[in-house]
Amino acid sequence: MVVDSLTLNPLSGVTILGEKGYAISDRNGQFNLQIKKTQVFQVSHIGYARFKVRVPHTQSTTLFIKLKPSSTELDEVSVHGKTKERTVRETATVSVSIDEEFLHANRENSLIQTLSKIPGVGSMTIGSGQSKPTIRGLGFNRVSVIQNGIKHEAQQWGSDHGLEIDQYGLEDIRIIKGPASLMYGSDAIAGVVDILPQKVPGKNSFGGDVNLLGETNNDLWAVSAGLQSRKDKWYYRTRLTYRDYADFRVPTDKINYENYIFDLHENHLRNTAGREANFSVSIGRVGENFKFETVVSNVNAKNGFFANAHGLEVRSSNIDYDNSNRDVDLPYHKVNHFKVTHNATMYLGNHKLQLDLGYQNNHREEHSEPVPHGYMPKPPNSRERIFTKNTYTVNAKSLFKKNGGHTISVGLNSEFQNNNIGGWGYLIPAYDRFTIGGYFFDHFELNKNLHLQGGLRYDFGMLKINEHYDWFQTPRDNGDGSTFDIFLQRATNSTLDFGSYSGSLGLSYISGNTTYKFNVGKSFRMLLAHELASDGVNYHMYRYERGSLTLNPESSYQMDVDVSHSGNGYSFGVSPFINFFDNYIYLNPTSDYVETLQVYEYTQAKVFRTGGEVNAGVDVTANLHIYASAEYVFSRQNSGPKEGFTIPFSPPLIGMLSAQYLLGDFGMFKELNLKADLRAAAAQNEIVPPENMTDGYQVVNLALLGTLNLFDEQLPALLKVKLNNIFNTEYYDHTSFYRLIDVPEAGRNLSVSLTINF
Structure with missing residues (x-):
């Protein structure tokens, strides 16, 4: 032992x-x-x-x-390092490290829903299998998701677009709250979800795991199997995952949308079923002073959208949505995300060189029932929108230690995107986007417990927007009473470039079991094609969206403070922040209408934000642990057409109370833990029109975790039985996509998962 x-x-x-x-x-x-x-x-x-x-x-x-704990070795190469916990304490940014044990104990339908258990991290859910992250109330392209050193690039600008990442097989995730664009690029203006590479397998090792999952709310079944092996220097990994689920259930039998009542058959949110098939394979090598790994992965999913979310035409549709709860009818989307990453690291004494290469192909199709709109005749097929995005990434980093306590990091990030469009429905243009940025960062160890950090970065970007015309003609008035038909132009050929500096300065002080952090920084975010040149109907939101070429890049200024303490059987922490945007971008409703749909225009405003998180944990007895946390964000627009209001999707005050009791061993079940969670949210009355207020809610979840010996006593299987929303509470998450159309969150759900290691 x-x-x-x-x-x-x-x-x-x-x-x-x-x-x-x-x-x-x-x-x-x-x-x-x-x-x-x-x-x-x-x-x-x-x-x-x-x-x-x-x-x-x-x-x-x-x-x-x-x-004995030591800080003289890291991984399997002879380079000086420190434990993960110590490194986090010495870093001035506010961050949270997530390990494999947390991921197993808290796994939900998607990776981001799993991470939403972390204070300050939210999940913008879209159905039962999709979600995207928010950090302190900000999401979309303001949060960077990094996997194996490469920024995940898809169509994350859409509120109904999920994250194409398989959550099985992940080991370590680092979440950075607040601006992190210094090392990660301009899209990290709100924070980062950094999915770290898996650990290198031990020499002469062979093993793997099989994960089985079943759920009652949406009749889900899923299986994920992973395998890894290593001889001396070379190793490989592979994983296959498949998920299949039906329409999920909500705790109501009626939906009120646009003053029209939709009856739900047996509480099923019709047409929210889906399927997902993923694979990944990697090969790597470890040497005396280097290591590299190449990973190839593919995520393929087909998901239905709640039919009534696409407007009122569903009332006259010939599709029998209630015929089966497992079929995927119109409207639906299917997406395939293919990714290749290569990570190489070389150790030269106190010098570390790192190179990350990436290629991604994201192909997304959105299918809707072909019906005429305005002057558009009935389309020939259901392919409303097609997006094909290719992304090429090169990141280089050099880290070296100098005498006097300085650890210098110099890096370069570059990315090229080519995004093509198709289908009969136009919303955003085809475009090419190139970005490049370089940074200098210094971690200065004033003494063992006092650390000063600071750095500068410059980013340059170029965006080339391609022109686009309607495929059908629209009549226009000549002014003399006659008309003529033209193909309306939705986007013009435009080339824009952006550039700006970012910087941060932070201090970390460790006093025994207490850590104090202070960090200030300035970051910015480049404009995206949909903010500049969208001009079409978004049927998922049933509105007309229009961009503006006159918008300026976002700039953000933020100050973070973090105090954390861990004692004998207890811990607590507090992380307040103050944030100011001088030109925050969002969709603003106007008084104009196109084809009976209200026009929303991208606009800018000065925005002040403040808030933070608090948490505390205590071991009441040797077997009972209680943990509590709370998070709050206050936002106010200080200019623009909605001056005095908050910003869209602002989360309310949220609290979490968790109790975990170690039951012990019962027969073949070992180390049984019973866990109860209470999630409580206050009413959100701070809204920006036309948002609706949401009531407060309380949701209780139960979980039983343990191990059992099935095949190998040395590698026991992991068992988890979970009951979410045990009282089948009807509630609305203010950051949910479906909340906008009066759809509550999922009802009671019993899930059973078994992880067999070998």
């Missing part, structure tokens, strides 16, 4: 390696060795000093190994 020498807690993932034998400890710190002669084994683990132990060749020998 392997334990921490200070806490005596079991250590999982410890490598015990000998000349002709090896083992890896399980989550209980246990391992099994079969040897034919006496050997010396080297015991190693990230964040701990290497340890050598002589194992005699006897019929049965029990080993009890204590590893």
Whole structure:
């Protein structure tokens, strides 16, 4: 058995390696060795000093190994480093590290819904299988999602577009709250969800896992299987995931949309079923002073949209939406996201060189029932919109330590996007976008516990918008009573360029078990094609959207403070922030109408924001732990047509109370934990017209987690039984896409998941 020498807690993932034998400890710190002669084994683990132990060749020998925490080794290369916890404490930015255990214990229908358990992180849900992240009330292209060092690029500008990332097989995620554009680029103006590369497998190892999941609310079943192996230097990984689900249920039998009442058959939100099939494969190599890995992945999904969300035409549709709760009828979308990433790192003493390359192809089709609108005749097919986006990314970074406590980081990020469009419905133009940015960052260790950080960045971007004409003719008045027909031009050929500086300065002070952080920074976000040149009907929102070429890039100024403390059996933290946008961009409703649809125009305003998060945890007894958190954001427009109002999708005051009790072992079930969560939100009366206010709500969830020995006592299976919304509460999440059309969140849901490791 392997334990921490200070806490005596079991250590999982410890490598015990000998000349002709090896083992890896399980989550209980246990391992099994079969040897034919006496050997010396080297015991190693990230964040701990290497340890050598002589194992005699006897019929049965029990080993009890204590590893001492150390900051002299990192991974399997000879480079000086620090433990993850210590590195986070020394960093001035407000960040949260998520590990594999948290992901398993809190896994929901999508990755972002899983991460929404973190204070300050929200999920903009679209149906039962899709969501996108928000950080402190900001989302869309203001939050960068990074995977394997490459920014995930899809059609994330749309409120009804989810995130095409398989949440299975992920190990470590870092969430940065607040501006992080210094190292991640201009789209990280609100924060970052950084999905870190998986750990390198141990030498001469082979293993994998099978995840099984079933849910009652939408009759979901899912399976995900992963495999990894390594000999000496080379290793590989692979994973397959499939999900299939029916229409999800809501705690109401009627929906009121545009003063029309829609009856729901057996509480099913019709046409929200879907399917998802994902795969990934990677190959890597570890040397004495380098490592690299190439990952190829593909996410393919087909999801239905709640039929009534596309306007009132569904009343006259011939589609029988209630015939089956598993079929996907019109309207629906299908998306395929293909991604290739290559990460290479070289260690040269105190110098670290890193190169990240990426290619992504995002193909998205949105299908709607072909019906005439205005002067547009009935389309020939259901392909309303087609987006094909190719993204090429090159990131280079050099990090080196200098005498005097300086750790210098210099980096370059570049990206090229080519986005083509198709279909009979126009909303955004085809475009090419090129961005490049460079930064200089210095982490200065004034002494062991006092750290100063600061850096500068410059970004340049160029956006080329392609012209677009309607495929049908529209009559126009000559002025003398006669008319003529023309193909209306929706977008003109335009080339725009943007450039700006960003910077930050922060301080981190560690005093025993207390950490103090202070950070100020300026960041900016480049304009996107839909903000500049959209000019069409968004049927998912049943409105007409129009961009403006006169908009300016967003600039944001923010100050963050973070104080955290961990004691013997308790912890607490507080993270307030102040934020100012001098030109925040959003869609503003106007008094104009096109084809009976209200026109929304992209506009800018000065916006002041403040808020933060608090959290506290305590071990009431040896078996009972209680955790509480709260988050709040206040926003106010200080200029523009909605001066005095908040901004769209502003979350209300939200609190979370969680209690976890260790039940112990019961027969074949081991380490059973019972967990209860109460999520409470205040009413959101601070809105910007035409948003509607939302009432407060309280939702209770229960979960039972544990292990059981199915095939291998050294690798027990992980079991989770979860009951969400146990009282089938009808409530509205103010940041939900469907909230805009009076659709409540999902009702009661029982889920059972089993993870079998081998």
